[in-house]
Amino acid sequence: MAMRDECAKSLLKKPSTLVYPFEKYESIPGSRGKIVINTLESSDNKCIGCGLCIRVCPAFALEMIGKGPTCDMKWYAGRCVFCGECVDICPRSAITQETTYDLADSNQDGLIYDYKRKRNPEGNVKE
Amino acid sequence: MSDSTFTIPIGPQHPALKEPEHITVTIDGEYVVDVKVRLGYVHRGGEKAFEARTYTQGLYLVERICGICAMAHQLCYANNVEGLLGITPPRRADFIRTIIAELERVHSHLLWVGIAGHEIGWDTLFMYTWRDRELVLDLMELATGNRVTHATNAIGGVRRDLTPDMINQILKGMRHLEERVKYYAKAVPAERTVMKRAVGVGILKPQEAVDLCAVGPTLRASGIKRDIRKDDPYSAYDETPFDIITNDGCDVAARVLVRVGELFESLKILDYCIEHLPSGPIRVRVPINVPPAENVSIVEAPRGEDIHYGKSNGTDKPERYKVRAPTLANWASVPTMLKGGYVADLPITLAAIDPCMSCTDRIAIIDIGKRKKWVGSTDQLRRHIKKCHGK
Numbered sequence: 001m002a003m004r005d006e007c008a009k010s011l012l013k014k015p016s017t018l019v020y021p022f023e024k025y026e027s028i029p030g031s032r033g034k035i036v037i038n039t040l041e042s043s044d045n046k047c048i049g050c051g052l053c054i055r056v057c058p059a060f061a062l063e064m065i066g067k068g069p070t071c072d073m074k075w076y077a078g079r080c081v082f083c084g085e086c087v088d089i090c091p092r093s094a095i096t097q098e099t100t101y102d103l104a105d106s107n108q109d110g111l112i113y114d115y116k117r118k119r120n121p122e123g124n125v126k127e
Numbered sequence: 128m129s130d131s132t133f134t135i136p137i138g139p140q141h142p143a144l145k146e147p148e149h150i151t152v153t154i155d156g157e158y159v160v161d162v163k164v165r166l167g168y169v170h171r172g173g174e175k176a177f178e179a180r181t182y183t184q185g186l187y188l189v190e191r192i193c194g195i196c197a198m199a200h201q202l203c204y205a206n207n208v209e210g211l212l213g214i215t216p217p218r219r220a221d222f223i224r225t226i227i228a229e230l231e232r233v234h235s236h237l238l239w240v241g242i243a244g245h246e247i248g249w250d251t252l253f254m255y256t257w258r259d260r261e262l263v264l265d266l267m268e269l270a271t272g273n274r275v276t277h278a279t280n281a282i283g284g285v286r287r288d289l290t291p292d293m294i295n296q297i298l299k300g301m302r303h304l305e306e307r308v309k310y311y312a313k314a315v316p317a318e319r320t321v322m323k324r325a326v327g328v329g330i331l332k333p334q335e336a337v338d339l340c341a342v343g344p345t346l347r348a349s350g351i352k353r354d355i356r357k358d359d360p361y362s363a364y365d366e367t368p369f370d371i372i373t374n375d376g377c378d379v380a381a382r383v384l385v386r387v388g389e390l391f392e393s394l395k396i397l398d399y400c401i402e403h404l405p406s407g408p409i410r411v412r413v414p415i416n417v418p419p420a421e422n423v424s425i426v427e428a429p430r431g432e433d434i435h436y437g438k439s440n441g442t443d444k445p446e447r448y449k450v451r452a453p454t455l456a457n458w459a460s461v462p463t464m465l466k467g468g469y470v471a472d473l474p475i476t477l478a479a480i481d482p483c484m485s486c487t488d489r490i491a492i493i494d495i496g497k498r499k500k501w502v503g504s505t506d507q508l509r510r511h512i513k514k515c516h517g518k
Contacts, residue, residue, distance in 0.1 A: 002318040003251055006310070016258045028265065030287075032272040058184035083187045083278040088286065 027099035053086035146484035199428030235429035284410030325380035329476035343431020
């Protein structure tokens with residue numbers, strides 16, 4: 001009975017919860033979400049294939065296909081712990097982190113993001 | 128045991144338990160006569176995994192020991208490795224660490240008040256406190272980038288600075304929380320049914336609490352004034368003024384009141400740290416390889432003392448890393464709290480120590496040759512170690 005007044009007030013308020021996935025929680029700027037690796041050939045901030053991100057990743061969520069500046073990158077969203085160490089360590093700022101958080105997929109392959117090298121400036125990042 | 132007693136096994140899977148543990152309760156009618164606790168169902172091999180990871184990678188493993196005490200564990204780990212390296216983080220980093228650690232305490236205690244309400248059948252309190260806890264989680268996300276596993280510490284400082292905009296939002300959120308906490312502090316003791324379920328339940332006398340090595344709010348609710356933040360200050364607690372909240376009730380009600388009191392103290396610490404936040408760098412560069420040394424670091428997690436032991440061998444990976452989470456220390460006092468009480472008071476008495484099984488389970492012996500796994504008592508382990516060393 002101690003919270004009677006509080007409960008009565010809440011009757012007039014809208015629910016505190018959201019009807020996900022119809023309503024979505026708005027990401028707070030700076031929150032850690034999807035990892036994007038820039039492999040665009042024409043960009044200054046492109047990946048140079050140094051492999052530092054792979055060495056530092058605590059969850060083994062990044063993979064390098066090939067070697068050096070021509071390598072392709074793979075990001076396993078299912079393994080990632082979203083710590084952002086790879087973003088911090090990248091010497092060319094080629095790795096960025098978006099605030100996208102709903103990355104769940106009904107199938108395992110949907111959690112693997114391929115960042116392939118393409119010379120074409122449009123659609124360089126193919127997922 | 129006489130003929131009138133009856134033994135009930137509870138767990139490891141049971142609707143009243145949030146995490147797997149096994150409790151054998153011997154009852155005589157409605158009274159609990161004896162309690163035996165068996166742990167080890169959520170052993171994940173974390174300590175061995177540290178040996179295969181670099182110190183930086185370990186930062187993210189250590190915060191996954193417990194989702195609620197993530198910051199406490201990570202702070203303890205960072206303190207430990209900084210001790211091994213012999214470096215001191217910048218003062219601004221100390222303050223930011225304190226701010227995040229106190230935000231975590233607010234979120235953990237609000238969560239616990241909700242759980243306690245839920246265990247005694249007052250789900251309204253559970254819903255309301257958890258709604259307010261969301262605000263703290265949003266502030267955490269704003270300050271660190273993640274809601275739960277914050278990944279905010281680095282070895283030698285913190286990874287993200289607090290901007291004036293973030294500080295304003297934290298202050299605004301805190302004012303709202305202060306009002307809410309004041310409301311709960313008034314509403315909870317005013318509810319007769321709560322007090323009927325909590326007063327005189329799960330008694331742990333001061334001497335028993337000390338003898339059984341209880342920690343954190345469980346110990347302070349038995350009237351013992353002990354808090355690592357005051358006794359062995361780390362980060363910015365050395366200059367932050369706050370009181371240690373104690374209560375002489377020794378029962379579940381006292382544990383509720385201690386935690387509600389600590390919420391106010393946490394808000395006070397947050398106010399001080401934000402007001403006195405020094406300027407300067409937030410991180411110092413540290414070498415990758417750590418010289419051979421041993422170190423023990425202690426942090427006051429929301430649930431009590433969290434003790435980490437680290438041993439380095441000159442490489443970039445630790446040779447040994449040991450974690451003693453607060454729940455393990457509190458388990459010893461649970462049988463004492465339950466004995467002589469009613470069976471119906473079991474869930475709330477268990478919940479009163481704020482148990483976290485994932486924190487607790489550290490040791491399981493796996494014999495690869497015999498393909499056998501067992502969890503043993505201290506004596507059994509001692510005998511096993513002696514046998515292994517041929518003594």
